[in-house]
Amino acid sequence: MMKAVVFNGSPRMERGFTSRLLSPLLKGIQSVGCDTELFYTSTISPRPCSCGTMHCWDKEPGICCINDSLQPIYQKIKESEILILAAPVYIPLPGEMQNLINRLCPMIDPVLAIVDGRTRAKMRAGWKTEKIVLISTGGWWEKENFDTLIRIVREIAENANIVFSGAIIRPHVHLMFDRGKPTDEGKEILLKVEEAGQELVRKGTIDDALLNFISRPLVSHQRFIETWNS
Numbered sequence: 001m002m003k004a005v006v007f008n009g010s011p012r013m014e015r016g017f018t019s020r021l022l023s024p025l026l027k028g029i030q031s032v033g034c035d036t037e038l039f040y041t042s043t044i045s046p047r048p049c050s051c052g053t054m055h056c057w058d059k060e061p062g063i064c065c066i067n068d069s070l071q072p073i074y075q076k077i078k079e080s081e082i083l084i085l086a087a088p089v090y091i092p093l094p095g096e097m098q099n100l101i102n103r104l105c106p107m108i109d110p111v112l113a114i115v116d117g118r119t120r121a122k123m124r125a126g127w128k129t130e131k132i133v134l135i136s137t138g139g140w141w142e143k144e145n146f147d148t149l150i151r152i153v154r155e156i157a158e159n160a161n162i163v164f165s166g167a168i169i170r171p172h173v174h175l176m177f178d179r180g181k182p183t184d185e186g187k188e189i190l191l192k193v194e195e196a197g198q199e200l201v202r203k204g205t206i207d208d209a210l211l212n213f214i215s216r217p218l219v220s221h222q223r224f225i226e227t228w229n230s
Helices: 015-031 071-078 095-102 145-159 184-203 206-216 221-229
Strands: 003-008 035-040 084-087 110-115 117-124 130-136 163-170
Touching: 003 015, 003 071, 015 035, 015 130, 015 163, 015 184, 035 071, 035 163, 084 095, 110 130, 117 130, 117 145, 130 145, 145 163, 145 206, 163 206
Parallel strands: 003 035, 003 084, 084 130, 130 163
Antiparallel strands: 110 117
């Protein structure tokens, strides 16, 4: 059975908007026969990458020298074909999610090649990870607010020579809900997120049309600004 390991980097964990978008994605993934395992970075509390020696590349290839709660989870990542990173937009990331991303270095084997003019490495032998997906929520109106976060996750994929399967982003996410419950538009979007999970497993990527539906504006930019400032 295909496996997906999932990290929710929201400090609000299951109470946050990120979790509300992530849940239907996981439901869709599971509905087509892919197993999932979810971790919260706020529970794991991964320590920063701080050895300063590239220990996992040069001294013990593939082994992180930082002894913390992330250590037993490395094996979960190694055994999963899909890696899902979920986080709200901060500046640009919540701190513990940034620590997690930095600590993914052991999965990269620094055998270098030039790919489209860029220096790239590859996924380390023995790691099953084939695809990385981003799911992210934000409070501001425009999709461009996610650009830095998308670039970070895309770079991880390209540096490891694996597939970046797409970014499921939801700007002004709070407008999907009214008094804690999804609006009619919010319900439509959540159904499309579930469909994206199914498509991810079946096709390996998520169609742009589906991603665009999930991230489409719910109000005009001007109306958003007026409401925000009122």
